[in-house]
Structures are given as C-alpha cells and as structure tokens.
Amino acid sequence: MNTAEYLIKCLEELGINDFFGLPGDYNFNLLYAVENNPNTNWIGCTNELNAGYAADGYARMRGYGAVITTYGVGELSAINAIAGSMAENIPVVSIVGVPATKCIAEKTCVHHNFQDVNYYACYEAYKPVTAAAAFLTRDNAKLEIDRVLKVLVKEKKPVYIAIPLDIATMEISDKKVSYDWTSDEENLKLAASKIAAKINNSQKPVILGDVLIKRFDAKIEYKEFVSKSGIPVTNFFMGTNIIDMDYEKYIGSYYSEYANPIAQKAVEETDCLIAVGPVYTDLNAFGFHLPYKINNHIAIYGTYVYADGERYENIKMADVLDQVSKLIDKKEIKIEKPLIGYKPIPADKEALSSKYIYPRLQEFLKENDIVIAETGIIPNGVAMMKLPCNMELQTQTLWGSIGWATPAALGACIAKPKSRVILLTGEGSHQLTAMEVGNMLRRGVKPIVILLNNKGYTIERVLSDNPDDKFNDIMQMNYSKFARVFEGDIWSTRVNTAEDFDKALKVTQIMNKMCYIEICTEKTDLPELTSKLISGFKQDKKSEQKAIPEQYCEPAPVQTEAAKNISFETVVHKGISEV
Numbered sequence: 098m099n100t101a102e103y104l105i106k107c108l109e110e111l112g113i114n115d116f117f118g119l120p121g122d123y124n125f126n127l128l129y130a131v132e133n134n135p136n137t138n139w140i141g142c143t144n145e146l147n148a149g150y151a152a153d154g155y156a157r158m159r160g161y162g163a164v165i166t167t168y169g170v171g172e173l174s175a176i177n178a179i180a181g182s183m184a185e186n187i188p189v190v191s192i193v194g195v196p197a198t199k200c201i202a203e204k205t206c207v208h209h210n211f212q213d214v215n216y217y218a219c220y221e222a223y224k225p226v227t228a229a230a231a232f233l234t235r236d237n238a239k240l241e242i243d244r245v246l247k248v249l250v251k252e253k254k255p256v257y258i259a260i261p262l263d264i265a266t267m268e269i270s271d272k273k274v275s276y277d278w279t280s281d282e283e284n285l286k287l288a289a290s291k292i293a294a295k296i297n298n299s300q301k302p303v304i305l306g307d308v309l310i311k312r313f314d315a316k317i318e319y320k321e322f323v324s325k326s327g328i329p330v331t332n333f334f335m336g337t338n339i340i341d342m343d344y345e346k347y348i349g350s351y352y353s354e355y356a357n358p359i360a361q362k363a364v365e366e367t368d369c370l371i372a373v374g375p376v377y378t379d380l381n382a383f384g385f386h387l388p389y390k391i392n393n394h395i396a397i398y399g400t401y402v403y404a405d406g407e408r409y410e411n412i413k414m415a416d417v418l419d420q421v422s423k424l425i426d427k428k429e430i431k432i433e434k435p436l437i438g439y440k441p442i443p444a445d446k447e448a449l450s451s452k453y454i455y456p457r458l459q460e461f462l463k464e465n466d467i468v469i470a471e472t473g474i475i476p477n478g479v480a481m482m483k484l485p486c487n488m489e490l491q492t493q494t495l496w497g498s499i500g501w502a503t504p505a506a507l508g509a510c511i512a513k514p515k516s517r518v519i520l521l522t523g524e525g526s527h528q529l530t531a532m533e534v535g536n537m538l539r540r541g542v543k544p545i546v547i548l549l550n551n552k553g554y555t556i557e558r559v560l561s562d563n564p565d566d567k568f569n570d571i572m573q574m575n576y577s578k579f580a581r582v583f584e585g586d587i588w589s590t591r592v593n594t595a596e597d598f599d600k601a602l603k604v605t606q607i608m609n610k611m612c613y614i615e616i617c618t619e620k621t622d623l624p625e626l627t628s629k630l631i632s633g634f635k636q637d638k639k640s641e642q643k644a645i646p647e648q649y650c651e652p653a654p655v656q657t658e659a660a661k662n663i664s665f666e667t668v669v670h671k672g673i674s675e676v
Contacts, residue, residue, distance in 0.1 A: 100238045101130035101265040104258065105137055107246060108190060111161045111276070115140050115511050117148040121167025123209075124194025126265035128165065140511060140540065143532040145171045147504040149178020150530065152189045154469065154508025157491050160314070161188045161249065162508065168195040168259075169209035172219050180226040181496035182255040185376075186312040186399070189255040190246075191223065197262040198234065220259055228254035233264045243274045250276040253312045253399055281411040288402045288409040289417060292371075292395050293424035295405065299369030302328045302428065305351065305391075307381070308335035309374025310414070313399035318418040319373055327428040328371070331360040333381045334476065335494050336374065338484045342437050349435040350480065353383035355629040359435045370394035374414065380476075381494050384633060438483025444599040449616055451478055451624045453595040458547075461602050462488055463517065467509050471502035471522040473556040475549060478624035479521065489516075500529030503546075507533050510542035518544040524615075525554045525571050531579070537611060538585025545605050546613040548576050552620040559623065559631050580613040589613035 098106070105116075105127075116131045117140045118124075131139045142148035145166045156162030164179075166172045172193045182189045195216065196207050204214040211218070217232065224230045229248035231241035238260075245256040296302055304326065310319045316339060323330050323340060330340055331351045340347055351360045364370065365388060372391045375398075379385065396403040397417050401410045439456035455478040462468065464485045470476050470492045484490065491509070493501045506520040527548055537544060553571050558564040577591040588608050592598045598616055605612040623631075 098268070098271045099126075099130075099266045100233065100242075100260060100269050101127050102134070103239065103269055103271055104192070104242055104260070105130045105134050106271070107242065107276075108161070108163055109134060109136050111246075111250070112159050113155075113161050113163050113190075114138060115155060116163050116165055117142055117151045117155070117508065118165035118192075119145055119148060119167070119171060121171050121194065121209075123168045123196055123262060124165055124171075124192075126262060127192060127194050127260065130265075131165070140536075142504065142507075142536055145174035146178055146500075147507075147530050147533050147536075149175040149182075149189070149191070150501050150504035151508035151511070151533070153178060153182050153185075153187050153501070154491070154505030155512040156182070156187045156189050156508075157311075157505070158467065158489075158509050158512035161190070162512075163190040163192060165192045165194070167209065168193060169219060171209075173222070176222065176226060177498060178501075179223070179255050179257070181493055181498050181501060183226045183228070184496040185493060186253050186309060187255065188249050188253045190249060191227065191255060191257045193219070193257070193259045194265065195232075195259045195261050198264065201261065220257070223257040226255070227257045228252045230257040230259075232259045233261065235264065235267065238264055238267065239269045243276075247274075247276045247278070251278050251400060278411075278413075280413045280416040281409075284409040285412045285416055285420060288404055288412060289420035289424060291404040291407075292397075292402070292417070292421050295369055295395060296326065296328075296371065296421070296425050299367075301363075301367050302326075302369035302371060302430075303348075303363045303367045304328050304330040305332065305364060305370060305372045305375060306330060306336045306339050307333045307373065307375045309376065309399050310336065310339055311374075313374065313414045315374070315413075315415040315418060318415040318422075322373075322418040322422045325422045325427060326425055327430060329363055329430060329432045331364060333375065333377075334383070334480050335376060335381050335492065337480065337490050338488055341486045342483050343486070345434075346430075346432060347434075347437075348432055349437050351382070352480070352626065353386045353633075355383055355626060355633060356481065357435050359433050367394075372396045373418070374398065376495060378495050379634075380497070383630060439481060442595075444595045446594050446596050449593055449595055449598055449618050450622045451618070454478065454549075454598065454616065454618075455482060455624060457595070457599060457602065458521075459483060462519070464488060465516055467491070467513060467516050467518045469502045469506040469509055469518065469520050471520075471526045472497040472499055473523050473526065473554075474623055474627045475521050475523060477627040477630060481624070481626055499523075499526035501526075503527055503530045504533045506544050506546075507537050507540070507542065510537065510544055511540065514542065518542070520544050520546045522546070522548055523555070524548055524550045524574070524576060527576070528571065528574070534580055534613070535583035535585070538583050538587060543609070543611045546580070546611070548613070548615045550576060550615055550617045551622060555620060555623070556627075558620065559627070560634075564621065576615040577613065586610040587613060589615070591615040591617065593617045 152162035152164040
C-alpha cells in the first residue's frame with residue numbers, strides 16, 4: 098500500500114476511526130486515504146486549532162486521536178492544541194501534508210511559505226511540543242512512521258509526522274509492527290519489592306491518585322491496588338472520580354488548605370505517600386503547600402517509578418500496581434469520612450448564582466456521563482461536587498487554554514456516541530471556538546451545552562488589581578440565539594434565575610436533540626472555592642514565607658567571574674553576539 102494508506106491503517110488499528118482537520122492542496126492524498134478506508138471517517142472542522150482541540154477530546158475518550166492539516170498555515174494554527182496535548186499527556190498524532198520533495202530539494206517558493214524558504218521551520222517548531230517528530234523521505238517513510246508511533250504508544254504524548262505530496266502516494270511495505278512494549282523485568286521486580294516493603298512498614302500511609310492513571314490505562318489495576326491495600330485514598334483535582342466517591346476508604350479530594358481538612362491532614366502528615374500518576378501543579382494541587390517533594394516518597398508514573406528518591410525506568414504503571422498488590426499486606430486503618438459534595442438548595446426566583454448552579458448540576462449528573470469543563474472558575478465549582486460512579490470529568494487544568502472545551506466536547510461526542518456529553522463553558526472561552534457548535538449539529542451529535550455568561554473574563558477580573566479593568570470586558574452576545582444560527586436540530590434558552598435553570602435542565606431530559614442553555618450571573622459571582630483560592634494565591638504572592646518551596650524551583654545558573662563583569666551598557670553598545 099502507499100504511505101498515506103499505511104499510516105491511516107496503523108492508526109485505525111490503534112483505535113482511531115475519526116480524523117479531524119481541514120483540507121488543503123498539500124494533504125489531499127492523506128484525506129483520500131482516510132475516505133477510502135472503510136473503517137475511518139473524515140471530520141472537517143472550522144479551523145485547525147479547533148481540529149486539534151477536537152482530536153485532544155477524542156483521544157481522552159478513545160486512547161488516541163489524530164489531526165490532519167496542511168503545510169505552514171494549517172499546522173501552525175494547530176500547534177497550540179498540540180502543545181496542550183503535550184502538557185497533559187494526550188496522545189494525538191499531528192499529520193501534515195507538505196509540498197513535494199522536489200520543491201523541498203530545490204527550495205522552490207510555493208504558497209504557504211516564507212520568502213526566505215525554509216521547509217523545515219514548522220517541523221523544528223513542533224519538536225519541543227511533541228514527544229517525537231518525523232519528516233518523511235523516500236528512504237525513511239516506514240521506519241519513521243513505526244518509530245514515532247512506538248513513542249506515541251509508550252509515552253502517551255503527541256507526535257508529529259510531515260508527509261510530502263509524492264511520499265504520500267509512494268508504495269511501502271505494509272508489514273505489521275507491534276507498537277506495544279513490555280516492562281523491564283528486573284527494574285519492575287526491584288521497584289515493586291521496595292515499594293511494598295515501605296508500605297508494609299508504614300504507620301500512616303495514604304494513596305494520592307491523579308490523572309496519569311487515566312492516560313496510561315491503569316484504572317483497573319489502580320482500583321485493585323486501592324482495594325487490596327486498605328489504605329485511605331485521595332486525589333488531586335485532575336484525578337477526580339477515578340475512585341468511586343462512596344468507597345469506604347475514600348477521604349475526599351485534596352484541596353490543600355482551602356477545603357477538606359481530613360484529606361489535607363492525611364497527605365501532609367503521612368509517613369508513606371503513594372502518589373500514583375501525579376501532576377503536581379498550582380491549580381491541580383491547589384498550590385505548592387506540601388512540606389515535601391512527592392518523588393522523595395513513592396511516585397508511580399506511566400513509564401517509570403520513584404521509590405525513596407531512587408528512579409526505576411521502563412516499567413508500566415499497570416504492571417507496578419499489579420505487582421505491588423501481590424506483595425502488600427492489607428492495612429486496617431480507621432478513617433474519618435468527610436462530607437462530600439454540595440447540599441441540595443431549593444430553586445427560587447432570585448438571580449442565578451454559583452450557590453445554586455453547582456449543587457443543581459451535581460443532582461443533574463448521571464452515571465457514565467462525560468463532563469467537559471472549560472478552564473477558569475468553572476472547574477472550582479465542579480471540584481466540590483459529589484460525582485456519580487463512572488462519570489468522566491475532563492478539564493485542561495495544566496495547559497489552561499481558553500476555548501479548548503467546546504471543540505474537545507465535539508471530539509468526545511464523536512469518540513463516545515452513546516454517552517451523554519455535557520459541556521460546561523464560559524462565554525469568554527466559548528467565543529474563541531464557538532463555530533464548532535455548527536459542526537456538532539452537522540455531525541448529528543447531541544451534547545448538552547451549559548454556557549456561563551458572566552459578562553467577561555471573570556477569573557482574570559479577580560486575579561487583576563482592578564476587577565473593572567477594561568481589558569477583561571468582551572463583546573456581549575445573545576448566545577441562545579447564536580446557537581440557532583446554524584442549520585440543525587437544536588433547542589436553546591437563556592435563563593436568569595435558579596427556578597428557570599431548574600426548568601431548563603428538566604427540559605433536556607425529554608429532548609432528543611442538542612440542548613444549549615445560556616445561564617446569566619453577575620460578573621463578580623464566584624464559586625466559594627475560587628474565592629478562597631484567589632485569596633490564598635494573592636497572599637502567597639505577597640508573602641516571601643509562602644513562596645514556592647525551594648525544592649520545586651530550578652537552581653540559579655552559576656555565574657562566572659567574566660560574566661559578572663559584563664555591564665548592561667557593554668551589551669547594548671557592543672551587541673550580544675560580540676559579548
């Protein structure tokens with residue numbers, strides 16, 4: 098088969114049946130390969146950035162995703178989405194159709210190029226935001242495809258493949274290659290025995306689960322490990338609902354000092370932290386308040402492990418959890434079970450606010466729902482909910498690119514067509530990528546969109562010195578009417594009171610169509626957790642004592658005597674290169 102057909106077939110075998118992107122004359126051969134494969138579909142999006150976000154949402158639900166763009170203008174439009182996938186361990190394949198090898202060899206200045214021709218500029222730009230990148234040639238096409246897809250499977254991070262026009266139609270071998278890998282047996286045995294010994298000798302152990310458990314497909318092994326251990330279990334925000342919230346040893350989410358003191362005390366006073374899949378960041382861990390470094394305890398990542406500060410490479414998370422489960426003794430630890438979730442609040446005719454929105458959403462959610470929550474204040478409202486068993490929560494907490502959630506919801510709908518997908522987004526974020534609402538209707542998917550209209554960038558208002566700064570204002574729209582601009586079967590409404598919001602949610606239960614609810618609040622309305630978090634962050638900023646602990650900071654570069662003697666004036670007058 099030809100190169101394009103081979104690549105699409107390999108990705109189909111990894112579970113990618115839907116490819117997102119935009120057509121361009123340099124990638125037509127790739128699109129034909131998608132359309133001619135009976136098991137794959139082309140999902141055209143409104144722009145490349147949205148396509149990248151949609152592939153990201155798809156990959157979160159299906160394991161892997163793919164986006165196809167054209168050279169230069171298309172791939173650079175998508176690069177922010179790929180960078181977000183890199184930050185959050187989302188395995189997306191960025192496939193780019195580029196001009197023919199003759200143009201490349203002769204540096205011909207064809208369209209989508211610079212006047213000073215550099216055909217490898219975008220390829221070089223993608224290297225830092227992908228785990229592997231390849232530029233295919235006549236000699237390396239199959240080898241490079243197989244190489245980068247092995248990285249995709251092992252690292253669970255995005256990869257990049259540039260395919261010239263003529264290489265896409267070149268015949269190559271279709272010999273199958275296994276992209277799976279196996280754990281290093283010796284390292285696995287050493288790490289598992291060391292971890293088990295430390296757990297068995299501990300008095301106050303605690304398990305901290307997080308999002309990489311999902312990314313590296315280890316949820317089953319993690320739940321078995323938690324159950325076998327008998328150890329109290331908590332999670333960072335991105336790891337919410339990996340463990341059923343009614344589980345007897347679940348002590349609620351860790352919010353640092355802002356909520357749930359039971360989990361805070363357990364995590365901060367433990368003599369044996371077992372961190373599984375942690376992503377230790379400011380918003381995921383609600384600040385940098387742990388009195389120790391996670392990797393100095395037990396930290397189990399996707400492909401490596403830390404045990405008492407010693408690192409063991411090339412071992413799968415699932416294998417480590419499975420082996421440790423066989424070696425540990427079950428603990429009998431009494432716990433204090435915290436109250437989890439919001440208390441119900443009756444609907445009334447008062448203005449809608451966070452005090453009603455999130456408790457009501459908590460009641461609205463069902464088992465097996467998929468919730469896509471946009472960055473900003475919404476995740477803080479969701480964080481305090483008690484979620485149903487097997488409900489999937491997806492956020493972009495680390496990268497935090499506003500606009501991600503709307504196309505990501507499209508990707509989730511395509512990936513899981515039988516699941517109820519609920520998009521929670523703010524109007525500021527929605528304006529960036531709202532055209533994908535039309536694509537949702539075009540594809541016949543039926544998410545429930547709940548759009549929070551609070552008259553601007555509310556999270557930026559509360560972070561800035563002056564909440565009324567004009568740069569946090571945005572163009573006001575009637576979003577419920579906007580949703581009906583597109584051709585398709587959609588029900589939309591705008592609500593201003595708790596009573597009306599309650600009625601709107603009930604209507605969605607009987608609608609066999611896409612539902613779009615615009616909820617309006619005051620611009621300063623915040624979830625309680627957001628208010629606490631902002632206050633704490635501002636206090637940290639002002640207090641040197643509560644700055645980021647030294648163990649999380651990179652050491653300052655050593656300055657040579659010669660460098661110390663270079664003055665600013667010298668640099669200005671002589672030039673940096675000469676200095």
